[in-house]
Amino acid sequence: MQKFKFFPFLIHSTTAAAGRLQHISQCKQIMTSKTWNLFWGSSFVRAPLQNGIGRYVPQLQRITLKFCKSTGSSQGAREYIEKELIHFARANPGVVVYLKPRRHKQPQIVAEYLHGEKDHRLLKNMKSEEIAGWMSYMNTKSGYPTTRLRKYQHTDHPSIQGPWNQTTHRDPRLNVTEFPCVSL
Amino acid sequence: MCTFWSRVLCRSVNYSILLFHAHAYTNRACDEHVSPLNPFRMVKIPMRANDGTEEQNLGEADFWQLNFHNDSVSCFTINKEINDIPWQILFNGLPTDQSYVQFESQVNQIVFVINTMTAQNIENEGGETNIYPTSIINFDFVHCSYVISNVIVPNIKPRLPHKGSSALVEYLSSDELMFHIGFSLGLKDLILTQEHPASHETVGRSFLAVVGALNASSGLNVTQQFIQDFVITQLVGKNITEIWQISEKFGCRNSGLLEQIWTIPVIRPELHLSALPGHPAVAAQTIFDLMYSCYKSVFPLRFGETVSTATDQAAHNVLNTLFHTTDSKEPLPLGKKGKELTLRRDDNMTIKDWSLENANNIIQC
Numbered sequence: 001m002q003k004f005k006f007f008p009f010l011i012h013s014t015t016a017a018a019g020r021l022q023h024i025s026q027c028k029q030i031m032t033s034k035t036w037n038l039f040w041g042s043s044f045v046r047a048p049l050q051n052g053i054g055r056y057v058p059q060l061q062r063i064t065l066k067f068c069k070s071t072g073s074s075q076g077a078r079e080y081i082e083k084e085l086i087h088f089a090r091a092n093p094g095v096v097v098y099l100k101p102r103r104h105k106q107p108q109i110v111a112e113y114l115h116g117e118k119d120h121r122l123l124k125n126m127k128s129e130e131i132a133g134w135m136s137y138m139n140t141k142s143g144y145p146t147t148r149l150r151k152y153q154h155t156d157h158p159s160i161q162g163p164w165n166q167t168t169h170r171d172p173r174l175n176v177t178e179f180p181c182v183s184l
Numbered sequence: 185m186c187t188f189w190s191r192v193l194c195r196s197v198n199y200s201i202l203l204f205h206a207h208a209y210t211n212r213a214c215d216e217h218v219s220p221l222n223p224f225r226m227v228k229i230p231m232r233a234n235d236g237t238e239e240q241n242l243g244e245a246d247f248w249q250l251n252f253h254n255d256s257v258s259c260f261t262i263n264k265e266i267n268d269i270p271w272q273i274l275f276n277g278l279p280t281d282q283s284y285v286q287f288e289s290q291v292n293q294i295v296f297v298i299n300t301m302t303a304q305n306i307e308n309e310g311g312e313t314n315i316y317p318t319s320i321i322n323f324d325f326v327h328c329s330y331v332i333s334n335v336i337v338p339n340i341k342p343r344l345p346h347k348g349s350s351a352l353v354e355y356l357s358s359d360e361l362m363f364h365i366g367f368s369l370g371l372k373d374l375i376l377t378q379e380h381p382a383s384h385e386t387v388g389r390s391f392l393a394v395v396g397a398l399n400a401s402s403g404l405n406v407t408q409q410f411i412q413d414f415v416i417t418q419l420v421g422k423n424i425t426e427i428w429q430i431s432e433k434f435g436c437r438n439s440g441l442l443e444q445i446w447t448i449p450v451i452r453p454e455l456h457l458s459a460l461p462g463h464p465a466v467a468a469q470t471i472f473d474l475m476y477s478c479y480k481s482v483f484p485l486r487f488g489e490t491v492s493t494a495t496d497q498a499a500h501n502v503l504n505t506l507f508h509t510t511d512s513k514e515p516l517p518l519g520k521k522g523k524e525l526t527l528r529r530d531d532n533m534t535i536k537d538w539s540l541e542n543a544n545n546i547i548q549c
Binding site for chain 1: 367370372414416421511522
């Protein structure tokens with residue numbers, strides 16, 4: 001069975017299943033394509049509402065940061081809230097940021113997108129810089145579920161002169177020939 | 185006399201925007217007979233609307249007002265029949281469905297507006313409250329369709345006949361597409377409606393209301409750009425033949441346009457269909473499209489194509505070439521190119537106006 005390494009550039013978003021594999025971009029496991037397709041499937045490149053062709057609309061609608069005020073696993077989250085969250089909110093005025101203190105719960109972020117999709121990420125024991133990176137990651141996502149990309153580009157016109165058919169490179173004399181013709 | 189905003193949404197055939205201004209009188213002679221024990225008192229308040237040029241008197245509305253001595257809060261309900269008034273109001277700046285206001289008025293019967301006393305105090309001290317000047321902005325929500333049909337489509341597909349552009353407009357103005365765009369923009373969380381979740385129709389109409397509001401506030405140019413960026417982009421990846429069925433509309437095979445083309449021997453397409461499966465000397469050729477044969481011995485194509493299908497496809501492709509809707513043509517002018525479009529206002533040519541002189545993309549040699 002052919003095995004494929006888990007390359008970082010294949011991943012564009014995370015789901016609940018992928019959330020269990022923390023630091024998936026750094027994962028050193030070797031996962032088969034069958035397993036990958038079973039959980040995440042595959043798709044082509046797409047953008048919600050043809051985003052970017054006319055104008056770009058950030059798809060992140062609201063993001064909720066849940067943390068605990070006392071536990072050590074939320075230390076990074078608390079530091080991020082104190083120092084960097086305000087900058088994120090000012091830089092993204094179209095995103096609603098919610099803070100939810102939850103006692104004795106692990107820190108996590110829940111992102112909701114314009115078209116209704118949700119995504120969440122556990123931030124247990126993460127530092128402030130890592131959390132900032134994941135916030136930026138959620139902010140720049142399309143919101144679509146994670147799937148393996150079959151191709152890294154998309155075009156509506158794969159062929160300009162027309163796809164190949166059996167008469168593409170045939171002798172033009174065929175057009176004016178009466179059949180059956182032994183020579184052709 | 186103190187002034188306050190009352191937000192009313194009446195019968196809404198179109199989602200027009202109207203800002204309504206009502207004057208509230210807290211101490212009226214009609215209230216003197218009310219017992220102090222009665223927590224409510226009926227107040228008649230004249231309703232006026234100002235369209236910027238003249239003030240219209242819309243009659244009086246009955247309000248239930250709390251029987252407070254300080255009148256710090258006014259709560260009222262609209263008992264007046266307002267369905268006959270041909271204007272609508274944007275409820276608190278959000279797209280509002282009629283069902284929401286009917287629900288609010290029927291169930292609660294009391295709507296708190298603002299703290300009138302506070303507002304009056306602020307005004308007495310020379311401050312400014314969040315009370316906007318009266319204005320009536322009445323427009324038609326079909327501005328979206330108008331912009332698409334009269335402004336944008338003739339410019340992105342100039343050689344398309346009027347029937348084709350009408351089919352495009354119909355597709356772009358369809359309820360499904362309006363819902364899809366409104367939903368993808370997150371409009372479902374902003375709509376005030378009784379039902380939850382908001383229906384497809386409600387979301388679509390709310391998007392149209394947003395377009396209308398944009399037109400009223402920012403003008404046609406901004407609205408055009410908005411529709412280009414969100415509505416016209418939905419044509420990307422779509423085959424126009426899926427939207428507009430040419431052969432079904434006016435029998436392209438027998439149309440006078442094709443007859444003109446057929447009479448020109450130079451440019452007459454050399455259409456040829458031949459498939460002789462099983463013959464050892466000639467390879468059985470299967471024709472994808474653009475092939476037609478006058479030969480008597482015509483065999484079905486390998487993939488199940490027939491002569492009539494090939495004929496239709498050939499005529500179809502010829503018309504696509506004439507109307508500049510083939511894949512090899514330039515993509516839609518969107519984004520930066522869309523901003524540089526010099527939009528024209530005239531309609532596309534009808535199919536009767538098409539002629540070989542106008543079909544200047546055919547080279548005669």
